[in-house]
Amino acid sequence: MTTWHIAGAQPLGGEPVDIVISDGIISAILPTGSTPATNSTLIEARGLIALPGLVDLHTHLREPGREDAETVESGCRAAALGGFTAVHAMANTDPVADSAGVVEQVWRLGQTAGLCDVHPVGAVTVGLQGERLAEIGAMADSAARVRIFSDDGHCVNDALLMRRALEYTKAFDGVVAQHAQEKRLTEGAQMHEGVVSSRLGLTGWPAVAEEAIIARDVLLAEHVDGRLHVCHVSTAGSVEIIRHAKARGVKVTAEVTPHHLMLTDDLVETYDPVYKVNPPLRTARDVVALRAALADGTIDAVATDHAPHPSESKDCEWAAASMGMLGLETALSVVIETMVNTGLMGWADVADRMSIRPARIGGLQGQGRPLAVGEPANLVLVDAGATWVVDPAAMASRSRNTPYRALTLPGRVVATIFRGRPTVLEGRLA
Amino acid sequence: MTRHLLSCEDLTAEDAILILDTAKRLGELSTGPMRKLPTLRGRTVVNLFFEDSTRTRISFEAAAKRLSADVINFAAKGSSVEKGESLKDTAMTLEAMGADAVVIRHPASGAPYRLANAGWIGGSVINAGDGTHAHPTQALLDAYTMRDHLRGGTGDLQGLRVCIVGDILHSRVARSNVSLLTTLGADVTLVAPPTLLPIGVEEWPAKISYSLDDHLPETDALMMLRVQNERMNSAYFPSAREYSRRYGLTASRMSRMPEHSIVLHPGPINRGMEIASEVADSPRAVIIEQVRNGVITRMAVLYLLLGGSESGLGDLVDEEATA
Structure with missing residues (x-):
């Protein structure tokens, strides 16, 4: 197997070193300027930050069923370009990933693509219908070894079902990832309920509809001592509930999307459905609270909620449009823009929130590990000083629905190394 | 333009x-x-x-x-x-x-x-x-009608006291009227049960009230909005009768408005719901105009x-x- 000699990279932004990779592991960390072994290939990395390969807890790969929007392979290409070495494929495919057969299919498609680890998320309820539990144990025992269960896109509204799921998953250290959305409070909801929605005449999605479910779920998790993960936290009030629950020792973790760290509901004034997403873009006050919570660790992870949609689902009137945004190829840049360049987080924090903690939440082996000798060689090299202009047409995703179109963002992924093999070199798929 | x-x-x-x-x-x-x-x-x-x-x-x-x-x-x-x-x-x-x-x-x-x-x-x-x-064209025709009756058909609507009553939450007519009327200098008050006012309405350039009776004597133009009966199914109000009692424009309520005042409605009207027949048919109602x-x-x-x-x-x- 090839040996790679990464010259002059700065692990977590620290002092430059040379990192030697062979047989899929980090075999040596040498003083920078060391002479590469004759059988090794040099990767020049002077001035680049080295981070452990990024881990996404929340990715919609659309396959099976909506291969016009994304496939496991195209989504994995986008992931690699974004610096990811593992993604969690959400269950809302067609057919739904609610059985061992479907999760194993997605798992195998990921293996075949070979660009990053693809961990299927299993549905909590059959068909995401919220009526009876899916065969969670069968999915956990399958080749895909599913540990995260979610009806994402739908909330498990039934308190009894949610309780049972939180209890049942304890048997194999699973976690229930809840899309917190109170159903009745969000009927026909189109955007965040507030000043902007009142003016635009779009039906509101109130913050309380998220917060009420999170409050209930942390109490349920506490009662049964189960593990709850809160998907895409979007409001200041949700942050307070999670902070309070963590202080009491509840086994709750939470994620925030890059777009909720950066974008606000006033963008909806254009009625451009590229800004339509669930949960919706909130206010500037919420963005400030989410950033602070990510910085202090109340929110554990950044997760993309990468949600590809074909152009016809966005090139229409707001109400007819699908909800969701691309995220894999821009996530790290948005985190640099909103968290690093603002001084809220350092590179070790970025590694923690985008790799180490998400890997721990997902129960992954060999991901989110320190950059140290003997560890699996999953890492990403980032040019933090570079900037780039987001061009939807240039993205590896099959879809084009990025809300950052034409924006200049900081930070370029120069190389991604997945299990000792570069998937991205010089900013392009290797 | x-x-x-x-x-x-x-x-x-x-x-x-x-x-x-x-x-x-x-x-x-x-x-x-x-x-x-x-x-x-x-x-x-x-x-x-x-x-x-x-x-x-x-x-x-x-x-x-x-x-x-x-x-x-x-x-x-x-x-x-x-x-x-x-x-x-x-x-x-x-x-x-x-x-x-x-x-x-x-x-x-x-x-x-x-x-x-x-x-x-x-x-x-x-x-x-x-x-x-x-x-917007509904707001323009409403402004035209108010200007014609109350400002001699010229200029703006500076100081005109307008009350808009009813389902503000679901009303595009209300949104456009608040915007246009305030642009033209009128003072707008929105009157509705709290359930039919949008969250965020406090940022609109209008006063908010839950009581129609409080505003009748100081209103130059009263605009009644259509209220759909079905709204009570989403718990916006308990019943059509209760809505009508609290927010409907009856003859006795109209009698408490100034002599010069007019009553507008974007139509189609719900007789007996937001507006009584005798009001709709009175000379003060300018609905046909x-x-x-x-x-x-x-x-x-x-x-x-x-x-x-x-x-x-x-x-x-x-x-x-x-x-």
Whole structure:
């Protein structure tokens, strides 16, 4: 197997070193300027930050069923370009990933693509219908070894079902990832309920509809001592509930999307459905609270909620449009823009929130590990000083629905190394 | 004037007064011997209606025809839209047929904005009501009617006290009126049960009240909005009777309003619900005048958006006189 000699990279932004990779592991960390072994290939990395390969807890790969929007392979290409070495494929495919057969299919498609680890998320309820539990144990025992269960896109509204799921998953250290959305409070909801929605005449999605479910779920998790993960936290009030629950020792973790760290509901004034997403873009006050919570660790992870949609689902009137945004190829840049360049987080924090903690939440082996000798060689090299202009047409995703179109963002992924093999070199798929 | 009329936020006070003055002039002209003006001869106006609204559609149709435009009515019912054609494809089809202006009514808030800005078509877009967002020509005809009765038909509406009563939450008429009336200097109060006021309404340039009775003596123009009976199914209010008792305009409530005051309603009215029959039929109700003013106001909007100017009307009259 090839040996790679990464010259002059700065692990977590620290002092430059040379990192030697062979047989899929980090075999040596040498003083920078060391002479590469004759059988090794040099990767020049002077001035680049080295981070452990990024881990996404929340990715919609659309396959099976909506291969016009994304496939496991195209989504994995986008992931690699974004610096990811593992993604969690959400269950809302067609057919739904609610059985061992479907999760194993997605798992195998990921293996075949070979660009990053693809961990299927299993549905909590059959068909995401919220009526009876899916065969969670069968999915956990399958080749895909599913540990995260979610009806994402739908909330498990039934308190009894949610309780049972939180209890049942304890048997194999699973976690229930809840899309917190109170159903009745969000009927026909189109955007965040507030000043902007009142003016635009779009039906509101109130913050309380998220917060009420999170409050209930942390109490349920506490009662049964189960593990709850809160998907895409979007409001200041949700942050307070999670902070309070963590202080009491509840086994709750939470994620925030890059777009909720950066974008606000006033963008909806254009009625451009590229800004339509669930949960919706909130206010500037919420963005400030989410950033602070990510910085202090109340929110554990950044997760993309990468949600590809074909152009016809966005090139229409707001109400007819699908909800969701691309995220894999821009996530790290948005985190640099909103968290690093603002001084809220350092590179070790970025590694923690985008790799180490998400890997721990997902129960992954060999991901989110320190950059140290003997560890699996999953890492990403980032040019933090570079900037780039987001061009939807240039993205590896099959879809084009990025809300950052034409924006200049900081930070370029120069190389991604997945299990000792570069998937991205010089900013392009290797 | 802008190229499109999408919401009343697009209009400055000068723009709005120009439209009202133009409407007045057109109204005078159309009562003369030449009821039909040749101004928009050879131009095509498409009425693109995705929602049933006979009233608004025929008002725009009459307005366009009195300016000699060719009118194409495109109703979503029975059209390709029912077969799943997208707004984009429908719009591009109409564009290919040579529409100079598209008058659009759509159940989705913001649909006219998308039509004007998504790069699908090149003509002018006039919003004839979108979802719960805006209905700018309704606000213009309401302002025209108020100005005509309470300001001698000229200038702005400085200091005019207007009360808008009813389902503010779901009303595009209320949103457009708040915007236009405040642009023209009026003081607007919104009266509704708290359930029918949107979260965020406190940021609107209007006063908020839960009690109709408190405001009757200080109201120059009272606008009653239609309240759909079905709203009680979503728990906005307990029953139609209770709504009517608390917020309906009865004869006794009307008697507490100033002598000069007028009562408006965008129609169609719900007799016995938000407005009592004896109020609707009283001389203070200007509901039928609103309909008449709707045609001339829409004539003014079409005329100005498609390239005319108010001074142009003067030339037109001279031409007509010498022809």
